[in-house]
Amino acid sequence: MSEHLNRRNVIKSMVAGTAAIAASGSLSSFTTEQQQAQQSGALKGNINHSACRWCYNDIPLEQLCAEGKKIGLKGIDLVGPKEWPVLKQHGLHSTMCNGAEINLTDGFGDKRFHEQLIKNYTEMIPLVAKAGYTNLICFSGSKRGKSDEEGWNNCVEGLQKLTPLAEKHKVVLVMELLNSKVDHKDYQCDRTWWGAELAKKLGSENFKLLYDIYHMQIDEGDVIRNIQDYHPYIAHYHTGGVPGRHEIDDSQELFYPAIMRAILKTGFKGFVAQEFIPTEKDKLAALKRCVQICDV
Numbered sequence: 439m440s441e442h443l444n445r446r447n448v449i450k451s452m453v454a455g456t457a458a459i460a461a462s463g464s465l466s467s468f469t470t471e472q473q474q475a476q477q478s479g480a481l482k483g484n485i486n487h488s489a490c491r492w493c494y495n496d497i498p499l500e501q502l503c504a505e506g507k508k509i510g511l512k513g514i515d516l517v518g519p520k521e522w523p524v525l526k527q528h529g530l531h532s533t534m535c536n537g538a539e540i541n542l543t544d545g546f547g548d549k550r551f552h553e554q555l556i557k558n559y560t561e562m563i564p565l566v567a568k569a570g571y572t573n574l575i576c577f578s579g580s581k582r583g584k585s586d587e588e589g590w591n592n593c594v595e596g597l598q599k600l601t602p603l604a605e606k607h608k609v610v611l612v613m614e615l616l617n618s619k620v621d622h623k624d625y626q627c628d629r630t631w632w633g634a635e636l637a638k639k640l641g642s643e644n645f646k647l648l649y650d651i652y653h654m655q656i657d658e659g660d661v662i663r664n665i666q667d668y669h670p671y672i673a674h675y676h677t678g679g680v681p682g683r684h685e686i687d688d689s690q691e692l693f694y695p696a697i698m699r700a701i702l703k704t705g706f707k708g709f710v711a712q713e714f715i716p717t718e719k720d721k722l723a724a725l726k727r728c729v730q731i732c733d734v
Contacts, residue, residue, distance in 0.1 A: 481510040481733045484702055488533040488711035489725055490515040490676070497721065503528035509726045510733075515676075515711040519562075522569050532571045533709040534612065534648070534674055538562035542616065545579025546596040547589040547626045559600050559611070567607035573674060573709075574604075575648065576613050578627035578636075589626045594639050604644040611645050612673050617653040620681075628657050630664045637671040647671050652678025652713065655692060662700040669704035676713040677732065684717045686728045698734045 481487070491514050494502050499514075499521055506514065506528075513530050518537030525532055538558040544551045559576070566574050578593060597611065604611050613636070618628040627633050633647045649672045655661055665672070679690030686694045701710070710732060718724040 481729070485698060485733055486512050486533075486707070486709045487729050487732065488513045488515045488531075488709045489729075490711050490713040491517050491521075493713060493715055494721055494725075499524050500528075502722075503530055505722045506530065506725070509722070509729055511729070513709060515709070515713070516575070519565055519569070522571075531709075532569065533711060534573045534575050535562075535566050535569075535571050536575050538574060539577055542577050542622060542625070543580045545577035545626070546593040546613075547578040547580070547584060548582060549592050549595065551579065552592075552596040552599075555596060556599050560603060563600070563603050563607050563609045566609050572608065573610050573612050576611050577616075578613060578625065580624040581626045582624070584626070586632060589632075590636055590639055593626075593636055597640055597645060601640060601642040601644050605642065609644065610673055612648045613645070614648040614676075615650055615654055617650075617656040619656050621653070621656075621683075628653075630654060630658065630668050634668045634671045646673030648674045648676065650676040650678070650713070651692065651694075651697060652676065652680055652683055655680045661692070661697055665697070665700050665704065669701075669706065672706070674708050675701060675706075675710045677710065677728070678714045683713075683715050685714055685724055686712075686731055694731050695734050698732045702734065 487510055489511055513533035515534040516536045517532045522532055613627055615627055615633055616622040616625045618625040637645055677686050679686045680692055712728050716724040
């Protein structure tokens with residue numbers, strides 16, 4: 439019995455030591471990449487960086503654009519027509535346009551909202567094109583008891599009335615994948631395969647998905663494999679730390695350098711937008727640091 443207990447204690451100590459070494463190695467790798475990026479300052483140019491406007495609403499857009507450009511941003515996400523002139527003054531792109539959606543819950547998955555949505559998007563698509571932009575966000579909305587099949591059918595019925603106009607103007611309607619577990623209860627387009635199936639049913643290159651890494655880690659995980667499997671249907675990426683949607687450093691569970699490398703390996707040429715809620719007092723310093731983490 440004594441020998442058995444001693445063996446068990448030795449094994450336990452070996453396992454604990456191995457785990458500690460592995461954990462410290464992973465943390466060291468993350469910290470080293472981050473430090474190297476911060477020391478060099480210059481971005482590599484492989485990732486087209488952007489940031490979501492709403493995460494910095496307490497910072498004037500003029501300031502966000504000026505400082506964002508210094509950081510290396512190429513654009514700002516989730517900006518509508520009224521703010522486009524400010525972006526243009528700073529030579530920044532509206533990387534994901536908004537303003538045609540009703541809200542996150544009343545979307546194309548419910549026929550009751552089709553008339554208003556079709557009107558909104560019919561007006562907005564030409565404006566996006568005229569301004570020289572490409573991506574226009576849209577949402578499935580809530581299920582409200584609808585099955586996957588009914589949600590697909592409703593989305594197809596509504597979006598099919600808009601894809602010819604989008605194709606004419608070279609605008610891409612981009613549906614965001616949101617988690618329904620924590621933040622957006624009952625949201626329909628909450629799994630990558632569901633969104634990809636919708637894209638297949640529509641059969642238009644002018645409908646794609648916005649793969650939000652934060653949201654999809656919560657609802658399905660397996661982030662890199664899903665990016666590899668479904669990348670032909672993805673036009674845009676958002677970041678965010680899990681849990682909490684804060685900085686994407688080693689305070690959360692995702693290793694963003696590996697995710698960014700996986701995205702690059704798919705041949706992706708679009709934009710990756712930071713969509714974390716800063717906890718640091720200096721929000722722009724946090725943005726700079728997280729852009730550098732993603733700059734592989």
